[in-house]
Amino acid sequence: MAPTGTRIFLTGATGFVGGSVLSRLIEHPTFEHAEIWVLIRPSKKDKIPALHSLGVKTVLGSYDDLDLLEDQAAHADVVFSCADADNLPAAQAILKGMKKKHERTGVQPLLFHTSGTGVLVDDAKGLHSTDIIYDDMDADQIDSLPPTQMHRNVDLAILEADRDHHIKSYIILPPTIYSQAKTKLVALGVQNPSSIQIPMLIRAGLLKGQGGLVGKGENIWPNVHIDDVSDLCIVVYENALSGKAAHGREGLHFAENGEHKMYDVSKAVAQALYELGKGRSPEPEPFTDEDYNRFGRENLEYLGTNSRCRGRRGRLLGWKPKYTAEDMFKSIKPEVEYVIQHEKT
Ligand SMILES: NC(=O)c1ccc[n+]([C@@H]2O[C@H](COP(=O)([O-])OP(=O)(O)OC[C@H]3O[C@@H](n4cnc5c(N)ncnc54)[C@H](OP(=O)(O)O)[C@@H]3O)[C@@H](O)[C@H]2O)c1
Structure with a gap:
């Protein structure tokens, strides 16, 4: 105490x-x-x-x-x-x-x-995954x-x-x-309820008029x-x-509890944008040079990196994460709806 x-x-x-x-x-x-x-x-x-x-x-x-x-x-x-x-x-x-x-x-x-x-x-640009996993x-x-x-x-x-x-x-x-985030501080209007990476992919898709993909989406990230x-x-x-x-x-x-291939997240974003009338196709299309220039090359290339790890230390201290990658995929459509509703792109 x-x-x-x-x-x-x-x-x-x-x-x-x-x-x-x-x-x-x-x-x-x-x-x-x-x-x-x-x-x-x-x-x-x-x-x-x-x-x-x-x-x-x-x-x-x-x-x-x-x-x-x-x-x-x-x-x-x-x-x-x-x-x-x-x-x-x-x-x-x-x-x-x-x-x-x-x-x-x-x-x-x-x-x-x-x-x-x-x-x-790393610098994969969505073209490959990696076997390097940090512990x-x-x-x-x-x-x-x-x-x-x-x-x-x-x-x-x-x-x-x-x-x-x-x-x-x-x-x-x-x-x-x-x-x-659904906290007391969000309810009081104090706290930003939204994350960074998936909303960034959604905004880039809105700007493109179609869910996009960095490289082939072969890269892997953990999620939580x-x-x-x-x-x-x-x-x-x-x-x-x-x-x-x-x-x-x-x-x-x-702080990880599972990982995803970026293609699968890009596909879920493209599907949600399509269902909400903001995309031409439910299949993600590679970002073009024009997209990179409009949205920021550094931001999009970041979405094409690999970052793999295992979070064992927190678990040894008693951390028991409750949500899995499946919950992440379920969270994508509401996130797309939130971005469309709250932001001008
Ligand atoms: N979200 C993720 O997925 C994620 C994952 C890994 C690491 N992180 C890292 O975690 C940190 C927080 O991320 P977040 O998602 O909470 O971002 P966020 O929602 O944008 O919140 C950033 C917070 O930091 C404050 N802040 C930013 N710049 C500041 C400055 N110059 N002086 C004082 N306060 C400042 C902001 O204040 P205002 O409200 O005034 O802007 C806000 O309270 C970042 O460094 C991020 O890279 C985030």
Whole structure:
């Protein structure tokens, strides 16, 4: 259990992942003894009254406000950084603050950071799969990832701070997160309910007027339901509080529960777009050069990468994901309907 007076600082509260984690934290027994401070950007300040009504405290600012991040982290016992897995200056400011906290109190504050299995990607462009599967119980294998991989510079800065004994770090690496979040914070209009990857494929299809495909869609990604991601964060949090969870290089957790071939997701998106009158055919058609130029080559090529892993560490701590790849496929049509209804493309 968190000791009385525990102060938690969380970033990304209005986001898909951070809002889901915050929703779980305010229902967690430790909330009774804790104070949760969340970072809110000025453009979202209208969300502040709803957060206050839940007993959450807010600080106005962004990842550009490095002094503020350092100061918040310097006063926190626990930090959840769920805002941006690629912002190194922000991560360094948070780590600097946490180091100060350690130097002042002698206690290592806990950092729970959202990274992603984007750290594992290759350059397949949808043309082939891979047999390389990363195992989160194999720290040597993860150590072999080049520092140039996506998210890795931030993860490495965190691991260094753990190695220097300033913090205890727990990194959660979700893959393709699916389904709309249905949390208290979504109901209050505070939180973005939508994920990134499948909505991106849907938007690209809407722009094309037809469900699209990167290369041949031969590449493979793992998947996980948003509720299972927040479950994993809570399982790791509880095990960290009781000293049972490993940290640092032994504290990386792949949040996967199954995997899919990108062709099958592209096919499900094309089918849904077709049924909703937004596609010419239920069969996905390869994105053309024109599509790449209109939608952003980097975004589409990302959808053609491989990222394969096994998440054993969280399961050993007691994580029991409830949803499977079948649930992901069922979530696609409602996601297409949501994107059509809510966004101009
Ligand atoms: N969704 C996925 O499938 C997935 C999978 C793996 C990894 N991840 C990683 O997890 C992280 C969160 O993803 P998400 O899906 O929750 O994204 P999201 O719904 O877009 O949420 C991002 C959150 O971070 C905040 N934020 C972004 N930039 C910020 C900045 N410069 N300063 C302060 N706050 C900032 C946003 O605030 P505003 O509301 O003000 O914009 C929002 O609260 C990302 O790094 C993402 O790469 C996501």
